[in-house]
Amino acid sequence: RMIHAKSCVIDDSWCSVGSFNLDNLSFHFNYESNIVSVEPQFVQDLKKHFLDDLAMSKEVNPVEWRLRPWWQKLLEYLTVPFHKIL
Numbered sequence: 001r002m003i004h005a006k007s008c009v010i011d012d013s014w015c016s017v018g019s020f021n022l023d024n025l026s027f028h029f030n031y032e033s034n035i036v037s038v039e040p041q042f043v044q045d046l047k048k049h050f051l052d053d054l055a056m057s058k059e060v061n062p063v064e065w066r067l068r069p070w071w072q073k074l075l076e077y078l079t080v081p082f083h084k085i086l
Contacts, residue, residue, distance in 0.1 A: 016037075017035055
């Protein structure tokens with residue numbers, strides 16, 4: 001049910017959706033792309049998808065985040081050396 005796409009709608013008049021990340025890896029090495037559109041129906045459809053996703057999302061509670069299991073924190077810590085390339 002999840003697509004890892006990045007999307008934005010600006011002033012209800014233009015939008016962008018695709019795989020491009022704003023990081024060095026995407027800028028220099030990855031073959032990624034986005035679609036940019038000013039077509040009104042496409043802009044509204046993308047906005048609706050975002051609002052639908054937002055309605056199904058769960059807010060991250062700071063207290064719950066601090067109380068996550070120790071093994072999850074360990075796994076997250078083990079990824080630190082890869083943060084610059086991910």
